[in-house]
Amino acid sequence: MPHIFNRRDLTFQLYEVLNLEKLCNNSLYRDHHTDDFEQLIDLVERMAEELFQPHAAKVDANEPTFKEGQVEIIPEVKKALDAFIESGLPAASFSYSEGGMQLPYAVTQAMAFIFAAANVSTSAYPLLSLGVANLLSACGSDEQKQKFLKPLIEGRYFGTMCLSETQAGSSLADIKTQAVPQSDGSYLITGNKMWISGGEHNLSENIIHMVLAKIPGGDAGVKGISLFIVPKFMVDDAGSLGARNDVVLAGLNHKMGYRGTVNTVLNFGENEGAVGYLVGEAGKGLSYMFHMMNEARIAVGLGATALAYTGYLHALDYATDRKQGRPLNQKDPSSPMVPIIEHTDVKRMLIQQKSYAEGGLALGLYCAQLVDQQRIAISEGQMKAAKAHELLLDILTPIAKSWPSEYGLKANEQAIQVHGGYGYTRDYPVERFYRDNRLNHIHEGTKGIQGLDLLGRKVTQFEGQSTQLLIQAIQATLAEVKDPALQPMAADLASHLQLIIATTQGMQAQIPNKGIDAYLANASLYLDAFGHVVVAWMWLQQAHTAVTAMSEAVNDTDRQFYQGKIKTCQYFFRYELPNIKPALELLAEMDTTCMDFDLGLF
């Protein structure tokens, strides 16, 4: 059954497009070699095939249940996670000094991509925990790191992010959870948190909740929000587990997808009060969270890509096997039926999926290696270079999160379509991928918020520096592309880039007359259009690499692989990129049809 990912493509993207081996030339990653990355991917692939994928359908059909204050999860989940931890995978991306393996972020993201494609809900537990570990690594005190980060990196503890409340989802400024200072320096936390993935289970020794709460008397709004560590079981200085903290499971949410990832409502401090420890300074909780946001959002995008990718591979396999109908010019009803992949409409749906899945992977891995570039620059004291990488990541992040969520879901829709009626049943996994992927527009900042972030903040921030860096990066690719076959696409990319810049500038010029509301009225459309330009760039990079490699290809399999990249790039430029024009016209006019639509008219 595998069809989890295409190893040849991952190899192409990591080493041929991104030249990941170059990362190993600097001090931060000098202990590593691409052979290690390959062995890691071997391990991950085997574990994904043998322990994660086999129970993906079962855990979807048997979601966690709530019994006597406890969560019950099918045993296959713990078995898979125990193997994951036993292999030392949670430590992969952390520094040596933290007890990690100091592997490049791009490699660990490739690992997360494979696990997500194999079983998105089971892999969510350790991946969420790594997010918590990242947050503590960046913002925790030495004592907090010793007590909580170490066991997270060892995989003994899992973690959660407790931001939302029933009345405050996207609007975090309105949270009500309170944190009251105690004489011993700790805080007592009281409040209810909603949508907490991994909030209660027996998969790990302990659960570390990262909770946003307000200290009474603090500022109103986001500046009054602080970040707290609230463990499920108290931990003493020696690291031993003590009494249970006052964190109570109030209920489970029953979801459309990601059904194996238990999603909880948690009550903090219903009884004696939940003990929490302040992370960093009071009032900076949200900024600490946002500190991690680039990486968290890239990871969400790669998860969406993973689902698109595995769906595409399943559809490709089905279309190659399933025989229906005959070629249009074959009139003999006794002639054999052909595999449906030979019907052009099916082929088109497969190319569309390929362009979204492999384009999304290129984008996610490109961003992940920018995180590595940033880390390298910081480790070498090149603060200006580090800042440049960060600014480029800033503008790419809303796209890396949203584009795969939007178009990965479309890919899953087409994977179902290729399967016909069978795709609509639970006998095939593609309907599950679709349900799973539907989450990704919603969490870690909805699509609407990503649009506002891109158009309202990122394109203009620091006098447009992020935008300038992106333009330079795209122009660098354009300058490299010399092959005549790719010239029309290079010209196309240049003109669409120009179009989106001109549209943006035109819109900004209208703000004094029409106001900021009109400027941001169609930000989601802007996000999609901008995303298509960026992914077109990713495809041109892949095609450029493929053309260059083609001359040295040693066998037909490789030649076909490269040809597939070039042809899919052509598809993207002919069938996809031009679609952004109508949206850009609406944006250029700052169309207010929706904004002006009176509430009484619904």
Place this chain on the structure above:
Amino acid sequence: MKILVAIKRVVDYNVRVQVKPDGSGVATDGVKMSINPFDEIAIEEALRIKEQGKADEVVVVTIGNSDSQQQLRTAMAMGADRAVLVETDSAVQPLQAAQVLLKIIEEEQPGLVITGKQAIDDDNNQTPQMLATLWNRPQATFASQVEFTGDNKLNVTREVDAGLETIQVELPAVVSTDLRLNEPRFVKLPDIMKAKRKPLETKVLADVAPDLQGQMIEVLSHEAPQPRSKGVMVESVDELINILKDKGLVG
């Protein structure tokens, strides 16, 4: 005691194998390659014996081209102490492999040799038996359980057609593994890094066995199996018997 484990790089068991259009062999370009699954069980068994304190070194050996280093590294990441690659660009047949392995045995003097009962590419199931014969030592094939008896002997439970058979062999001996002997471990990330620093010695096949003989098998052609024809569901045993009679399969 030293344990020598012989392994082979083969097309991964998950790959849907395809015959080359000209029938000259199986397509391996760009295909995922792995340690032969039976050999992986052999590595695992050797490591368990070492972990029980009954062996002090596990040496893994293979015959193949330089790409086989990848599989040797994986074996060392699993826990093998060092590796030997006998390098050759052409495939060796079972009798040749046995001769080469015998040379390595003469050099290494292992107390026990463990290998998979067969490689999943050619399915010969010959090398372990030939090796034991050439070495003039006992063999215990198709092992599903291996037990040390303490007097330099092994009790080996074998999977045979009639069920399970337990035999005793004196060491040194050759054991070939069956599927149910154990479940191989996943490698650990830190061990991947450690494996890089473990010794991997490369020898040239012509140096190891200059007078290699035994090219006994001539391959005429490769063909993909015929697709299985569609089955029919029957309602009753009687109906089944009738169909079998109609097809002339039962009297």
